Amino acid sequence: MASIDREFTAASFYKFLNEHKLMGSRCRACGRTYLPPRPLCPECFREEMAWAEMSGRGRLLAFTAVHVAPTGMVAAGYGRDNPYCTGIVKLEEGPAISAQILGFDPKRPEGIKLGAPLKAVFLERGEGQARRTSLGFQP
């Protein structure tokens, strides 16, 4: 992956996500992996990152079922009558990330167990130029 010529920015992360790749950065100096990617290693303060593709496999660390949704999610059809789950997933490569959690019933959150194994999915919203991929995880 060392040959990928993209800056370690949010724009690059989302460009990869549009290509259905979950990409972090790995510090060549100390070996730590960061997701979302960052250009500067906060552990060793070096700027020697390489792109690293994540397997997408991880475990649920924390979650919620949102009933009072922000306007962006309301526009996507969510809200009081149609709650959604979002959470934090720890990837097998080490880092953890926030993402929508699918494949569970948000109206029966008691049944969702922390530690559950999950796999990344790429959620498409909008069409044509307006198409945006967002990150999700499901069992």
Add this chain to the structure above:
Amino acid sequence: MKAKARKLGRGVALVGAGMSKFGSFPEKTGRDLFFEAFRELLASVDKGFDPREIEAIYLGNYSSDLFEGQGHIAPIIADWVGLAPRPATRIEDACASSGVALRQGALAIASGLYDVVLVGGVEKMTSLPTERVTDVLATGGDALFEIPAGFTFPGFYAAMATAYIHKYGAPLEALMRVGIKNHKHGALNEKAQFNLTIRQIMENKLAKAKAQGRPLPSWAGELDFLRDEAANPVIAWPLRLFDCSPISDGAAALLLVAEERAKDFTDKPVYLIGSGQASDGALHSRPELASIRAAKLAAQEAYAMAGVGPKDIRLAEVHDCFTIAELIATEDLGFFPPGEGWKAAMEGLTSLHSPRPINTSGGLKAKGHPVGASGAAQAVELWQQLRGQAGPRQVPGEPALGLTHNVGGTGQTCVVHIFRRG
């Protein structure tokens, strides 16, 4: 990173404090609210003083831009209370804005630059509908990587609650106990947005249903009421409406002076003896979700500066933006060991008549949470408590030491202060 024992360059005293009523005030803007707080501050200075002695103002405000369409609010407020052309600086650290403004005001005095500083906080939130308020509060998180996942502010703390419950086996009743206790305290505080116990709110709903001839719910008590989806709907599971602080308008103001000037203003000053602050990344970037790392670090710094420990603190105002946040705060501050905070809440060890009451003001939960004003308002409560002026909610036995714990976002900022009765 271990906190070293930092010291202020010189002593700082609190010699006056005031706050507006907290609540929903359609006819009032941020400047009107701040004027209420400032007016009360002027009246609180025992020996009186000329406001022209104030040399600078540090104002905490989260988002007057989005809430009121008013940016650059510090000079506007300064001018409104007659303090232009003095330097007026706005501090924005989300819900910790005025806790950090307090620290900046104290540092400005400790540096020797000023002798008399006004610290304030203000937020006018109720002019927007709830959905938009949810959006504005969410901008306190990471707009690139957390908000696109669908996180809201209640959502962040709800996720922390699942991590806490999973790790320590806490029942949801522990969260409800925090809300019940803080409403009991708020019922004793005329400035509180909810000047009512949860039992009173329940009884009011019963009376209303009876008056309207609707079928009467059969709530056996407060816990039963709080478990009822109709009375207490889920906002972000497992947090329900009564786990969340309200959307509020309000302001608070503090008068800080150099310690050697304190007796010119009052014979009963309150000394600021400890201050600590820390930052952190997005929630998902942290190794532990059942605790707030920045709070632990800020507390360490404040305790070391003050030369005291958690056992010495007689009362504390902690950042209970959600009920789970109070449980975590009482552990992060060292009042209870990790995993024991929920048991303490269940056993009443944080109520007004306990050895170390938490949130005697009603906390953010019942007093209200005009976000940029909350940190300063916590210090207003300690000003009253440490001077024996807290009326029906006065902590008995002349409390000597109090602590404030003010969190921005999910703990990207935390600022802790320790005050001593003069």
